Amino acid sequence: xxxxxxxxxxxxxxxxxxxxxxxxxxxxxxxxxxxxxxxxxxxxxxxxxxxxxxxxxxxxxxxxxxxxxxxxxxxxxxxxxxxxxxxxxxxxxxxxxxxxxxxxxxxxxxxxxxxxxxxxxxxxxxx
Amino acid sequence: xxxxxxxxxxxxxxxxxxxxxxxxxxxxxxxxxxxxxxxxxxxxxxxxxxxxxxxxxxxxxxxxxxxxxxxxxxxxxxxxxxxxxxxxxxxxxxxxxxxxxxxxxxx
Amino acid sequence: xxxxxxxxxxxxxxxxxxxxxxxxxxxxxxxxxxxxxxxxxxxxxxxxxxxxxxxxxxxxxxxxxxxxxxxxxxxxxxxxxxxxxxxxxxxxxxxxxxxxxxxxxxxxxxxxxxxxxxxxxxxxxxxxxxxxxxxxxxxxxxxxxxxxxxxxxxxxxxxxxxxxxxxxxxxxxxxxxxxxxxxxxxxxxxxxxxxxxxxxxxxxxxxxxxxxxxxxxxxxxxxxxxxxxxxxxxxxxxxxxxxxxxxxxxxxxxxxxxxxxxxxxxxxxxxxxxxxxxxxxxxxxxxxxxxxxxxxxxxxxxxxxxxxxxxxxxxxxxxxxxxxxxxxxxxxxxxxxxxxxxxxxxxxxxxxxxxxxxxxxxxxxxxxxxxxxxxxxxxxxxxxxxxxxxxxxxxxxxxxxxxxxxxxxxxxxxxxxxxxxxxxxxxxxxxxxxxxxxxxxxxxxxxxxxxxxxxxxxxxxxxxxxxxxxxxxxxxxxxxxxxxxxxxxxxxxxxxxxxxxxxxxxxxxxxxxxxxxxxxxxxxxxxxxxxxxxxxxxxxxxxxxxxxxxxxxxxxxxxxxxxxxxxxxxxxxxxxxxxxxxxxxxxxxxxxxxxxxxxxxxxxxxxxxxxxxxxxxxxxxxxxxxxxxxxxxxxxxxxxxxxxxxx
Numbered sequence: 001x002x003x004x005x006x007x008x009x010x011x012x013x014x015x016x017x018x019x020x021x022x023x024x025x026x027x028x029x030x031x032x033x034x035x036x037x038x039x040x041x042x043x044x045x046x047x048x049x050x051x052x053x054x055x056x057x058x059x060x061x062x063x064x065x066x067x068x069x070x071x072x073x074x075x076x077x078x079x080x081x082x083x084x085x086x087x088x089x090x091x092x093x094x095x096x097x098x099x100x101x102x103x104x105x106x107x108x109x110x111x112x113x114x115x116x117x118x119x120x121x122x123x124x125x126x127x
Numbered sequence: 128x129x130x131x132x133x134x135x136x137x138x139x140x141x142x143x144x145x146x147x148x149x150x151x152x153x154x155x156x157x158x159x160x161x162x163x164x165x166x167x168x169x170x171x172x173x174x175x176x177x178x179x180x181x182x183x184x185x186x187x188x189x190x191x192x193x194x195x196x197x198x199x200x201x202x203x204x205x206x207x208x209x210x211x212x213x214x215x216x217x218x219x220x221x222x223x224x225x226x227x228x229x230x231x232x233x234x
Numbered sequence: 235x236x237x238x239x240x241x242x243x244x245x246x247x248x249x250x251x252x253x254x255x256x257x258x259x260x261x262x263x264x265x266x267x268x269x270x271x272x273x274x275x276x277x278x279x280x281x282x283x284x285x286x287x288x289x290x291x292x293x294x295x296x297x298x299x300x301x302x303x304x305x306x307x308x309x310x311x312x313x314x315x316x317x318x319x320x321x322x323x324x325x326x327x328x329x330x331x332x333x334x335x336x337x338x339x340x341x342x343x344x345x346x347x348x349x350x351x352x353x354x355x356x357x358x359x360x361x362x363x364x365x366x367x368x369x370x371x372x373x374x375x376x377x378x379x380x381x382x383x384x385x386x387x388x389x390x391x392x393x394x395x396x397x398x399x400x401x402x403x404x405x406x407x408x409x410x411x412x413x414x415x416x417x418x419x420x421x422x423x424x425x426x427x428x429x430x431x432x433x434x435x436x437x438x439x440x441x442x443x444x445x446x447x448x449x450x451x452x453x454x455x456x457x458x459x460x461x462x463x464x465x466x467x468x469x470x471x472x473x474x475x476x477x478x479x480x481x482x483x484x485x486x487x488x489x490x491x492x493x494x495x496x497x498x499x500x501x502x503x504x505x506x507x508x509x510x511x512x513x514x515x516x517x518x519x520x521x522x523x524x525x526x527x528x529x530x531x532x533x534x535x536x537x538x539x540x541x542x543x544x545x546x547x548x549x550x551x552x553x554x555x556x557x558x559x560x561x562x563x564x565x566x567x568x569x570x571x572x573x574x575x576x577x578x579x580x581x582x583x584x585x586x587x588x589x590x591x592x593x594x595x596x597x598x599x600x601x602x603x604x605x606x607x608x609x610x611x612x613x614x615x616x617x618x619x620x621x622x623x624x625x626x627x628x629x630x631x632x633x634x635x636x637x638x639x640x641x642x643x644x645x646x647x648x649x650x651x652x653x654x655x656x657x658x659x660x661x662x663x664x665x666x667x668x669x670x671x672x673x674x675x676x677x678x679x680x681x682x683x684x685x686x687x688x689x690x691x692x693x694x695x696x697x698x699x700x701x702x703x704x705x706x707x708x709x710x711x712x713x714x715x716x717x718x719x720x721x722x723x724x725x726x727x728x729x730x731x732x733x734x735x736x737x738x739x740x741x742x743x744x745x746x747x748x749x750x751x752x753x754x755x756x757x758x759x760x761x762x763x764x765x766x767x768x769x770x771x772x773x774x775x776x777x778x779x780x781x782x783x784x785x786x787x788x789x790x791x792x793x794x795x796x797x798x799x800x801x802x803x804x805x806x807x808x809x810x811x812x813x814x815x816x817x818x819x820x821x822x823x824x825x826x827x828x829x830x831x832x833x834x835x836x837x838x839x840x841x842x843x844x845x846x847x848x849x850x851x852x853x854x855x856x857x858x859x860x861x862x863x864x865x866x867x868x869x870x871x872x873x874x875x876x877x878x879x880x881x
Contacts, residue, residue, distance in 0.1 A: 100413040114414035148446035173418040181438040
C-alpha cells in the first residue's frame, strides 16, 4: 500500500507548493493536508499517516511543539520541519526530536533527501 | 535509474541518492569482482560512498564531476594520494553471501 | 617523448647518486647543513621530475622520503630511520633502471611503494620500533594538529596567502541517512576545502553484514576559512561537529615543501615543456595523417573507413585536450613583455623632444609564452608609433590646452577566451583628410568614397605610411602592416580607433594560448600551401564563363557584388595556374573581411588543426607569410597571410 504523507501548514498556498513537489518526487504516495496542529493530530490519530511535513511557523502551536507530540506517539515516524530561517536553538531542539529539515518554500530539491530517507525508513519498517 | 549493471561493471550515473545504497551493496555482494564506474556520476550520496569504502570494489571510471573527482574518488581509489596516509582500512573481501533478509525487494 | 625521457634519466641517476652519498651523513649528531640541503634538494627535484612520467609509486616513496628527511633536520637518524631511508633510495634506483630498460615499473611497484612509504611514516610517527597505533585517548585533543601535519603540503598555499584555516571533525549520527542527511554533500559547500579524510568509526564488518543505512563514518577536513564560515554550513548538524582554527602558519621551512597540492606549481624547466609541446605538435600531425588513410580505407570498405575516421577524430580530440593542458604549463604574465616598455617609451620620447608617461593595467594577466613574448615587438612598434605620430610636441600640446606630457595607456584584460590589449594615446589622432590624400596618391581605387573605418584599415596595408617626413623612430617601410602580420601570426586581430585631436587607440585581440590553428590546405603555383581557415570566407568552383576580364585583370560577380579575381600563385611570384586557359572551372577561394578578393588556386585539400610554427631566421618578417606547418606527409608547408597578400 502506498504511504501517506501529511502536509501541515496554515497557508493553503504553501500546502499546494509542498504537495506538488512531493507529487513530483513520489507520485505514488498519497497526500493529506492539515491547516493547524490540532487538525494534524486528529488526522494522525485516525491512523494511516506515514510521513509528516510540518511548517515551523504556525499560529497557536508551532511546528516544533506539534512535532514533539507526534514524536511522543510515533518514535520512528519520519517527520520534517519546514523552515525558512531558523535559529541554532531551534535546530538543537529539532535534532533532539530526530527531525529532518526542509528549507521553505518546499522545492523538489529541498525535499529530495528527506523523502528518499523516509522511503528507506518505511521500507525498513515494513521488511 | 542511477544504478545500472552493464556486463561486469556497475555504473552510478547522475544524482545518486541514498536509496541506491542497498541495491549497490547487493550487486557487489552478489559478484565481488564487479567494478564500479563513477564516470557519469554528478552527486553521490554518502551512503553510497560508505558502501564503496567498506567493500572497495575496483573503480572502472573516474567521475568527471569536479568535486567527486578531486575529493571523493581519491578516497575510494587504491592509489594513495600523495597527501598523506589514507585512513581507510582495507579489508579483504569476504566470499559472496546472499543479501541479508529484509533488504531484498520492495515491500 | 624520448628526448625528455633521456634527459630525465640522466638527471635522475645523478640525483639518486647524490642521495646515496649524502644519506649516511644523517647518522652524525650534527650533520653539515649545506650537505643536508643538497640531499633535500636532490629528493625534491627528483620528485618533481618523476611526476612527468608514469612513475607514481616512485613519486609516493620520494614524497615520504622527503617528509621524513624534513623531520630529521632536528635530530639525528636512528638505525630504523637509516634502514628505511636507504631501502627507499635503493628501491628508487632499481625502479629507475627498470623504467630505463622497459619503460615501466615492475608490477609489484605500487604495493612495494605503499609499504615503503608506510614504513617511512611509521618510523616518524611512532616510538622507535613500534607499529603505528590508532590515536590514543591522550591524542584526542591533538587531532587538528595531526590532521594539519598529514596535509601540510595542501595547507601551504593557503598559509602562503595568509588565509585562516579551520579543521573540522564531523561524526554523523548512525541514523542520519534516515533524516535525509548527506554528510559529504555539506563538504561540497566548503569552497576553501583543502583536505578531506573519511574513515570508518568502527572497523568495517564483513561485507555481507554491512548495514548500508547505518552511517559508520568519521569525516575530517581542512578548509581555508574561518570557523564561523564552517559553522554556517554545518549548523544543522552542529551537534555532530567539532571545529578548531589552526594556529597561523608555522615558520617558513628552509627548503621547498612537498608539492602534492594541486594549487602548488611544479617547477619544470621551460625547455622540457617546449619539448613536450613540440612532440605534441608532431602527434597532432601524425593524427592528422590518419585522415587520408581513413578515406582510402573507406573506398575499400565503408564501415572500416568510418571506424577509422571515428578513431582518428578521437585522437585529435585527445591531442587538443593535451594541447590545452600543455598550454597551461606555458603561461607567463604579460608583465614579461610589458615591463620593458615604460623605459623605452621615455627614451624614445626624449629623442623626439617629447614628454610622455606610460601607464599599464592588467600586466599580471597570463597568456601562453609564445603570445607574451610575441607581443613585445608589435607593442614596442605601437608605442613608438604613438610617440612619433600621435603625441604632439610639448609646446603644441600646451597651445591645445593639453598637459605638456603625453599620456599612453596600455590596458590588458580578458574578454571571454580572448585577451584584449589596448594602447591609447591622448595625441592628435589620425587625420582622415591626409589619410585619404595618401590613399589617392597611392592609387587606392575608391579612396574618395572610403569612410573613416576603411581609411583606418588602410593603415594596416603593406607599405602605407602617412608620415610626411620619414623619421628613424618608426622606421622606413615597416608600418602598421608589420604589427598586423605579427599579431596575425599569434592568431590575433588589430583594430584602430581615432578621435581627431583627442588621440587614438589600437586594440589587439589575441588568443590566450597558441593553440592548434584550423588550416585549409591548398595548392597554388605548383606549391603545397596552407591558409588559416578564419581568413577564408568560402571556396567556389567558378566556370570560366563567369570570369569577367577587367582591363588587364579579372573579376567575377558573387551575390550581386563584383569581386576582383587574382591568381594566388601569381601573387606569390610562382607560375600561374594552368587550368584557366583550358576553359575549365577555376577553383577560387574568397577571402574573409570587408573587401573580399577571389584567389584562384589549383586545388583545395583538407582542413586540419595543426600548430603554426613562427617564421625564423631569414624568413622572419617576410610579408605574406604567417609561419609554417607540418603536413600529414611530414613536409613543411608555408602558411599564407591572406590579408597581407591581398591588401
